[in-house]
Amino acid sequence: MNKIAVLGTGNVGDAIGSKLIELGHSVMIGSRTSNHEKMQAFVAKHHGKANAGTFEDAASFGEIIFNCTAGVASLDALKMAGESNLDGKIIIDLANPLDFSKGMPPSLSIANTNSLGEEIQKAFPKAKVVKALNTMWCGLMINPSLIHGGDHHTFVCGNDTEAKLTVNEILQSFGWIAENIIDLGDITKARGTEMYLPLWLSIYGATNNGAFNMKIVK
Amino acid sequence: MNKIAVLGTGNVGDAIGSKLIELGHSVMIGSRTSNHEKMQAFVAKHHGKANAGTFEDAASFGEIIFNCTAGVASLDALKMAGESNLDGKIIIDLANPLDFSKGMPPSLSIANTNSLGEEIQKAFPKAKVVKALNTMWCGLMINPSLIHGGDHHTFVCGNDTEAKLTVNEILQSFGWIAENIIDLGDITKARGTEMYLPLWLSIYGATNNGAFNMKIVK
Numbered sequence: 001m002n003k004i005a006v007l008g009t010g011n012v013g014d015a016i017g018s019k020l021i022e023l024g025h026s027v028m029i030g031s032r033t034s035n036h037e038k039m040q041a042f043v044a045k046h047h048g049k050a051n052a053g054t055f056e057d058a059a060s061f062g063e064i065i066f067n068c069t070a071g072v073a074s075l076d077a078l079k080m081a082g083e084s085n086l087d088g089k090i091i092i093d094l095a096n097p098l099d100f101s102k103g104m105p106p107s108l109s110i111a112n113t114n115s116l117g118e119e120i121q122k123a124f125p126k127a128k129v130v131k132a133l134n135t136m137w138c139g140l141m142i143n144p145s146l147i148h149g150g151d152h153h154t155f156v157c158g159n160d161t162e163a164k165l166t167v168n169e170i171l172q173s174f175g176w177i178a179e180n181i182i183d184l185g186d187i188t189k190a191r192g193t194e195m196y197l198p199l200w201l202s203i204y205g206a207t208n209n210g211a212f213n214m215k216i217v218k
Numbered sequence: 219m220n221k222i223a224v225l226g227t228g229n230v231g232d233a234i235g236s237k238l239i240e241l242g243h244s245v246m247i248g249s250r251t252s253n254h255e256k257m258q259a260f261v262a263k264h265h266g267k268a269n270a271g272t273f274e275d276a277a278s279f280g281e282i283i284f285n286c287t288a289g290v291a292s293l294d295a296l297k298m299a300g301e302s303n304l305d306g307k308i309i310i311d312l313a314n315p316l317d318f319s320k321g322m323p324p325s326l327s328i329a330n331t332n333s334l335g336e337e338i339q340k341a342f343p344k345a346k347v348v349k350a351l352n353t354m355w356c357g358l359m360i361n362p363s364l365i366h367g368g369d370h371h372t373f374v375c376g377n378d379t380e381a382k383l384t385v386n387e388i389l390q391s392f393g394w395i396a397e398n399i400i401d402l403g404d405i406t407k408a409r410g411t412e413m414y415l416p417l418w419l420s421i422y423g424a425t426n427n428g429a430f431n432m433k434i435v436k
Binding site for chain 2: 105147182
């Protein structure tokens with residue numbers, strides 16, 4: 001069991017944090033301010049099993065860091081967490097740089113020749129950034145067996161092989177089938193998983209159902 | 219049976235043109251020049267059942283136009299085909315704007331807040347552009363049953379509902395299961411299917427197998 005920081009108090013942070021607590025990890029959820037309403041609700045519903053604090057508190061506490069903040073705010077959040085609290089640690093980056101400022105559908109604030117995953121790795125070169133789980137609704141991230149018997153695919157990418165193996169184990173503890181976790185390669189492969197979002201949003205829009213994922217068939 | 223123009227003599231044009239001939243359509247394959255080597259090979263292997271000419275010849279001949287040219291060259295190719303030869307016709311756009319000029323992996327020359335499908339529709343406002351089949355290897359486009367019993371997904375998008383129904387029928391004649399052809403909406407949805415390419419390329423790179431596709435499971 002690990003000490004894990006979950007940065008972000010939205011649906012993704014809530015889902016990931018709750019699952020990690022259920023699995024027996026020590027979790028601190030982090031937000032911009034230590035008295036964030038959603039964070040207090042998270043702590044209350046976990047009856048003393050959850051810790052909460054600022055991004056900095058959480059990153060200092062965690063041996064592993066989940067980035068569940070909104071993608072366009074992730075770099076700021078991680079800067080607030082503090083480089084020295086991230087150095088040498090695994091950052092599991094679940095965020096997508098969706099820019100809603102120009103209306104719907106959102107565009108990506110970073111894309112094509114760059115990605116949020118790469119920007120985070122560049123900003124914190126001593127951290128081990130692993131992009132993961134950013135291609136689906138958060139309910140599936142932590143409960144893949146909700147659909148199709150859990151037989152569908154997810155991706156990891158990052159520059160550190162050992163860090164990817166650790167993330168692979170965490171994903172398996174969430175219910176992911178080992179052979180359905182595809183290692184795409186280094187962190188530049190985050191471009192692909194982030195740029196899938198517009199298609200994800202279009203499929204969601206066409207089917208009115210977010211509880212879907214892709215199964216790679218061959 | 220229709221008179222169909224296939225613009226482009228690469229693997230995609232060859233696959234589509236051959237399948238259309240097999241299905242009994244009258245096909246003219248078009249290229250930049252009327253004496254293109256690959257086009258002559260295409261005509262030769264179809265023993266007189268294939269016609270060939272310039273982009274302009276082909277577009278003039280076809281009631282339906284398949285754009286199988288390289289994405290970064292598609293707008294030029296369609297301009298050479300001639301606006302008057304495209305007006306009122308369905309352009310089935312299979313191309314992806316992959317830019318290999320900066321090395322591998324390619325980036326997209328148009329992305330995020332725009333797409334090749336949209337650019338073609340803007341350039342030829344009287345044509346009915348339907349983006350289709352651009353999310354897979356060409357061998358699967360015309361033979362989906364090659365993998366997983368044909369049970370996987372493909373997408374169409376475009377502004378003209380009737381044109382999308384015609385394309386849907388053509389896809390079914392290629393072997394696509396009707397309920398696996400997802401109508402994503404208008405031509406702006408081409409952003410999603412084109413931006414999927416970097417992920418497609420990453421999966422291909424990680425698995426060394428291009429004969430895969432996504433099945434949407436829920």
